[in-house]
Amino acid sequence: MKNLVILGAGTSGTMMASHLVKKLPKKEWNITIIDQYKTHYYQPGFLFLPFDIYTEEQVKKTGSKFIPKGVKYVQEKIELIEPEFNKVVLQDDKTLNYDILIIATGSKIAPDEIEGMEGPEWQKSIFDFYSYEGAKALRDKLREWKGGKLVVHITEMPIKCPVAPLEFAFLADSYFKKKGMRDKVDITYVTPLDGAFTKPKATKALHHLLEEKGIKEVTSFNIERVDYENNKIIDYADTEVAYDLLVTVPTNMGDELIERSGMGDDLNFVPTHKHTLQSKNHDNVFVIGDATNIPTSKAGSVAHFEAEILEENILRYIEGKTLKEDFDGHANCFVETGNGKALLIDFNYTQEPVEGTFPFPGVGPLKLLKENKMNHLGKLAFRWIYWNMLLKGIPIPFVSSKMSTKGKRIEQTA
Template sequence: MKNLVILGAGTSGTMMANHLVKKLPKKDWKISIVDQCETHYYQPGFLFLPFDIYTSKQVKKNGKKFIPKAVDYINEKIERIVPEENNVQLANGKVLAYDILIIATGTDIAPEEVEGMKGPKWHENIFDFYTYKGAKALRNKLREWEGGKLVVHITEMPIKCPVAPLEFAFLADSYFKNKGMRDKVDITFVTPLGGAFTKPRATAALHHLLEEKGISEVTDFAIERVDYKNNKIIDYADTEVEYDLLVTVPTNMGDSVIERSGLGDDLNFVPTNKATLQSLNHENIFAIGDATNLPASKAGSVAHFEAEILTENIVRYIEGIPLKEEFDGHANCFVETGNGKALLIDFNYTHEPVEGTFPFPGVGPLQLLKESHANHMGKMAFRWIYWNMLIKGIHIPFVSATMSEKGKHFEEEVQ
């Protein structure tokens, strides 16, 4: 019997376990999945937790309940991957041999990469919301915060869900309006990018929303350090931004096991073929989701599209036929803009977000790159879709893994 091992039981790993258990013959293949964390988090919910839109129970569940019974679930820390020997060493001393390895170890924040960020004020007046612990601590802070200078800051790219920091700024505007204290809060959005987002058309639309909501914007800010004693962030050009409350997105890095195994780049992301999801260095290793170095968004929708394509490529690899070079970087993201509205963006490696309709050309019902309540409802519905369809490997109707050009106004890109 041959062994397929999946490292990581987050979004990507759980989806792959559910996809592959239906595709690989049980008499020939044993599928194992390894993760040290028993809790499965709905990470998009971390954005809503600080504003009391979601409760703690709505963003976490026991991860084992989403792993198929036919898959061997191993709750243990991964010590090292040894590709030369085709095995994985676990912290308890056990060694897992594999014929195929899927790396789905994700990414995590590394606030220690910036001087002063993870200092004595961490989770006092300096917060992240990319972890459950950080989002919950920030929720408790916002409940009693009386106002001042709120700075929403991105350290460097790439990060999980590139629009989430903008969404946080928009939701903060809405949150403080609803509390009747918006006039007591000065919101500033600070980014290392030249604009609000990575794509020009979306940047223009999002910049307009920042202006409309009275949110200041500081661009091209390459942070050097956090001066937590004087409540300032300082960049390499000595630009200073003062804060009373700093909500930061620290450097995002791949899992440390990738570094220990010598399989990653400088940020511990796995060099991966951007079309097939096969490792560039080991033909029987594949990577998916946030663990890869792909020039695509690190977002749940991307992992979902990757999983459908990778499943087929795993079967092709086993059968000894050429892999499909099919993944096009497709990302489909709702951008919460506050006050019960959201934008929807749909893009890939080659096409930036444009206006149009989704998922049905000319019909919608969702509008691309335009604020609407329907888009907000789509964002809210996604939590149900996530727990009941997405991580269970169930195809979402009418949404293809590759980006459709139908119903989109690409001609406007060149005007």
């Protein structure tokens, strides 16, 4: 028997288990998935938790219930990957040999990377919403907060879902309006980018929304430290932004396992071929989702598109065939804009978000780069799709893994 081992039972790992258990001959292959955590989180829901839009129960479930039959589930901490020996070492020194390894260990926040961020004010006046604990603590804070200077801040790129901090700012505007205290809250959006987003076309639309909602924008801000004693963040150019409540997106890094194993870059992301999803350094190792260093959005939709392509490439690898260079960096993201509306953006490595219709050309029903209620409903529907389709490896009808140009006003970039 041959062994395929998946590291991580989050979004990407669970999807790959669901895809491959249907394809690999059971008499020839054992599939094992390893994760130390019992709980599976719906991470897009962390955005809604602070505003009491979602409950705790809606964003977390027992992870084992999503592991498909026929896949062995090992709930233990992974100590080391030894790719030269095709071996994974667990915390209790137990080892698992593999013929094929899939790394789906995700990414996590590292607030300790910035001086003063994870200090005595962490989860008191300084919060994140990229972790379950952070989002829940922020919810409790917002319920009783009386107003002041709210700063929504990004430390550095890459981060999970690059639009999420913008969504937070938009939802905060809506949240405080509903509470009748928007006039008591000054919202500032602070980013290391030179605009609201990584793509020019979307940046223009999103900047317009920031202006419309009275949200100040500070760009090109590369944070050096948090002065929690004086309630301000300071960048390397000595620019200061004052806050009463700081909602920050800390540095995002790959799992420490990758660093221990000597397989990552400076941020512990695994060097990965951006079109095949094969490790650049080890032929029988494949990487998916947030664990990769590929230049696309770290978002659930991307992992979903990657899974469909990686499934085929693993089968081709087993058969000794040339891998397909089919992944184009496709990302499809709903952007919550508050007041029951959202934008939809669809882009890839070479094509920035443009206007048009999705998924059907000229019909929609979803509009690209247009703020409306239908896109908001699409965002909310994604939670059901996630739990009931994506994790089970069921394709979303009419949505292809490669970006379609049909129905879009294409302006080709480099």
